Amino acid sequence: MGMREGGRVGIREVAKKAGVAISSVSRVLSDHPDVSPKMRERVYAAVKALDYEPDVLAQSMRLGKTRIVGFLIGDISNPLFSEIALGAEMALHQDRYAMLIVNSHGRFADDATQLRLLRKRRVDGFIVSLTDENQRDTIAELQGLDCPVVLLDREVPDWRCASVVSDHASGTRAAALHLIELGHTSIGLVAGSENVLPTRARAEALLAECSAHAGVEAHVAYGSYSEAHGEAATEALLAQSKPPTAIIAGSNQILVGVLRAIRRRHLRIPADLSVVTYDRSPLAQFLEPALGTIERDTRQIGHTAGELLVESLRDEKLPPRRIVLPVRFEPAESCGPKPTTSGN
Amino acid sequence: MGMREGGRVGIREVAKKAGVAISSVSRVLSDHPDVSPKMRERVYAAVKALDYEPDVLAQSMRLGKTRIVGFLIGDISNPLFSEIALGAEMALHQDRYAMLIVNSHGRFADDATQLRLLRKRRVDGFIVSLTDENQRDTIAELQGLDCPVVLLDREVPDWRCASVVSDHASGTRAAALHLIELGHTSIGLVAGSENVLPTRARAEALLAECSAHAGVEAHVAYGSYSEAHGEAATEALLAQSKPPTAIIAGSNQILVGVLRAIRRRHLRIPADLSVVTYDRSPLAQFLEPALGTIERDTRQIGHTAGELLVESLRDEKLPPRRIVLPVRFEPAESCGPKPTTSGN
Numbered sequence: 001m002g003m004r005e006g007g008r009v010g011i012r013e014v015a016k017k018a019g020v021a022i023s024s025v026s027r028v029l030s031d032h033p034d035v036s037p038k039m040r041e042r043v044y045a046a047v048k049a050l051d052y053e054p055d056v057l058a059q060s061m062r063l064g065k066t067r068i069v070g071f072l073i074g075d076i077s078n079p080l081f082s083e084i085a086l087g088a089e090m091a092l093h094q095d096r097y098a099m100l101i102v103n104s105h106g107r108f109a110d111d112a113t114q115l116r117l118l119r120k121r122r123v124d125g126f127i128v129s130l131t132d133e134n135q136r137d138t139i140a141e142l143q144g145l146d147c148p149v150v151l152l153d154r155e156v157p158d159w160r161c162a163s164v165v166s167d168h169a170s171g172t173r174a175a176a177l178h179l180i181e182l183g184h185t186s187i188g189l190v191a192g193s194e195n196v197l198p199t200r201a202r203a204e205a206l207l208a209e210c211s212a213h214a215g216v217e218a219h220v221a222y223g224s225y226s227e228a229h230g231e232a233a234t235e236a237l238l239a240q241s242k243p244p245t246a247i248i249a250g251s252n253q254i255l256v257g258v259l260r261a262i263r264r265r266h267l268r269i270p271a272d273l274s275v276v277t278y279d280r281s282p283l284a285q286f287l288e289p290a291l292g293t294i295e296r297d298t299r300q301i302g303h304t305a306g307e308l309l310v311e312s313l314r315d316e317k318l319p320p321r322r323i324v325l326p327v328r329f330e331p332a333e334s335c336g337p338k339p340t341t342s343g344n
Numbered sequence: 345m346g347m348r349e350g351g352r353v354g355i356r357e358v359a360k361k362a363g364v365a366i367s368s369v370s371r372v373l374s375d376h377p378d379v380s381p382k383m384r385e386r387v388y389a390a391v392k393a394l395d396y397e398p399d400v401l402a403q404s405m406r407l408g409k410t411r412i413v414g415f416l417i418g419d420i421s422n423p424l425f426s427e428i429a430l431g432a433e434m435a436l437h438q439d440r441y442a443m444l445i446v447n448s449h450g451r452f453a454d455d456a457t458q459l460r461l462l463r464k465r466r467v468d469g470f471i472v473s474l475t476d477e478n479q480r481d482t483i484a485e486l487q488g489l490d491c492p493v494v495l496l497d498r499e500v501p502d503w504r505c506a507s508v509v510s511d512h513a514s515g516t517r518a519a520a521l522h523l524i525e526l527g528h529t530s531i532g533l534v535a536g537s538e539n540v541l542p543t544r545a546r547a548e549a550l551l552a553e554c555s556a557h558a559g560v561e562a563h564v565a566y567g568s569y570s571e572a573h574g575e576a577a578t579e580a581l582l583a584q585s586k587p588p589t590a591i592i593a594g595s596n597q598i599l600v601g602v603l604r605a606i607r608r609r610h611l612r613i614p615a616d617l618s619v620v621t622y623d624r625s626p627l628a629q630f631l632e633p634a635l636g637t638i639e640r641d642t643r644q645i646g647h648t649a650g651e652l653l654v655e656s657l658r659d660e661k662l663p664p665r666r667i668v669l670p671v672r673f674e675p676a677e678s679c680g681p682k683p684t685t686s687g688n
Contacts, residue, residue, distance in 0.1 A: 068465070077426050079426065081426055082422070082423065085447075086421050086449075098444060098446060098461060100412070100442060101444075101445045102443075103433055255627075281627050282597070282600050283631065285600075286603050286607070286631055287627065287631065
């Protein structure tokens with residue numbers, strides 16, 4: 001152990017070997033833009049000759065940079081998360097950032113706690129998908145950050161930062177229009193929490209599209225992005241005196257609950273009820289009938305967030321950009337004509 | 345900025361306020377076991393009075409601990425990963441460890457690279473799910489680590505560490521026995537890579553169970569844990585002169601490919617072919633017919649790995665433990681009698 005510690009080659013030895021100042025070695029190793037190719041070459045030759053491994057922690061102290069990006073995710077068990085994280089990691093990897101993931105477990109109080117944890121660990125930047133946009137603690141924590149942040153499909157009142165959002169409205173309107181053209185006059189949306197942007201954008205789009213057509217009404221059931229809410233809300237919608245003849249499931253997780261409720265009531269899709277879902281799961285292609293799907297490219301969402309963060313990390317003076325990614329609706333056999341037997 | 349830096353309360357101020365030595369404050373804040381309750385109380389009173397926030401990076405330098413655990417995952421897009429990570433995080437959270445996740449993208453050469461990255465960031469411990477157990481670089485990197493490691497469903501030649509594995513053999517034998525009792529005499533396994541423990545354990549168990557029954561043969565198609573391999577291997581198995589009448593899909597991702605190949609050939613499950621899969625996806629419950637499933641508790645796997653690591657971090661002298669978690673087979677309608685029309 002003593003040998004190992006004592007034998008460790010430091011930045012001082014590299015500088016000596018290369019015949020340059022310690023600060024020059026530091027600049028080369030930290031990819032400082034103000035370094036000549038010749039200097040870079042000399043330092044790397046010394047690094048190689050001495051088999052020097054930079055001490056990342058000491059480097060972090062020196063530079064005030066950790067080359068770690070924090071990723072706050074509202075719920076790591078969301079099946080979309082893997083693809084988003086993979087996309088983000090691929091973009092961050094290009095600039096040699098590692099990613100520290102923390103999870104709010106779907107509890108809004110944990111958003112602030114986890115942001116604080118990442119801040120104390122001095123990450124260089126954040127990708128943030130909040131559980132709830134309106135918590136005072138969370139907003140205060142975000143406002144106190146002095147490094148780049150990219151918000152993922154969220155907007156925080158009175159606070160500007162870079163963000164990547166999906167064009168939820170257009171996908172939702174396309175689905176609603178398709179159902180209206182099939183004759184449906186009552187459409188239900190089993191939505192997630194009102195305290196995040198996607199839920200509000202989808203609900204508003206559905207309400208707008210329905211109210212643009214005389215005699216068509218929309219029913220929105222807010223709740224959580226969970227199987228349990230999907231099941232209970234579908235039960236409640238179908239128990240109404242004038243139940244919807246088409247239901248849109250607000251997420252992969254909500255879909256499982258929606259389908260459970262439909263199975264319990266022995267309803268046929270689409271003969272008795274049309275069904276549309278947000279987001280595509282790998283096994284969905286084998287469901288009978290195939291589900292009409294409002295979908296987005298999750299890999300691209302993550303990759304764009306990573307790129308946007310890298311851009312801000314390279315130049316913190318850049319004004320924050322907001323990127324809107326497309327959402328498209330793909331109809332399928334689960335969307336049929338309004339049942340003629342229905343009381344609506 | 346100057347204000348902020350200058351105004352920052354440090355460990356020195358806390359020590360002064362509490363009237364104790366700086367080293368005592370450090371011991372209290374790092375949860376050193378050798379601290380009296382009275383000392384702890386005094387220090388925390390000063391911390392509270394001064395609104396002191398420990399500088400985690402400086403603390404790391406001082407203590408040589410980062411309170412970060414590195415999680416190397418072979419492929420972050422694996423849908424089981426979210427649940428495993430969630431379980432691990434819940435266990436680590438109890439001891440205030442954060443988790444730094446890195447991903448090998450299913451490329452075996454990245455295992456060593458990513459381990460090196462985590463080591464340079466001085467994580468306190470590792471949870472490791474390798475893409476390939478037999479790479480010399482990876483093994484050298486693991487052997488060079490001087491902190492606790494928990495291997496997840498892997499074993500590395502000539503190297504001992506704590507591990508959490510699943511009892512793949514028992515689940516596989518139960519599924520094989522069920523198919524044999526239904527009259528099948530040729531069973532195919534679309535397996536993943538031979539270079540990871542689960543694949544070998546499953547293949548060996550299938551071969552053992554089949555050879556224990558006269559006239560029953562097993563066909564194992566090794567490859568990657570991917571849809572593409574699932575599809576191609578199923579095609580190849582079914583194109584044999586004596587094709588299997590039952591196929592076991594080696595993972596969620598492989599299953600998608602297996603089902604695609606079956607759909608392309610217009611085979612009916614189970615009339616033409618029986619199907620079993622490893623691991624349960626949320627939407628699988630709505631597939632017709634329901635799939636016989638060899639399953640494990642992924643949340644529990646992650647949680648156990650996290651607990652085992654915390655145990656080792658608390659006392660690095662503990663001998664490494666190997667924990668084996670149960671795997672069970674649940675039959676379903678996708679397993680039917682051997683087709684009478686088959687040439688077998």
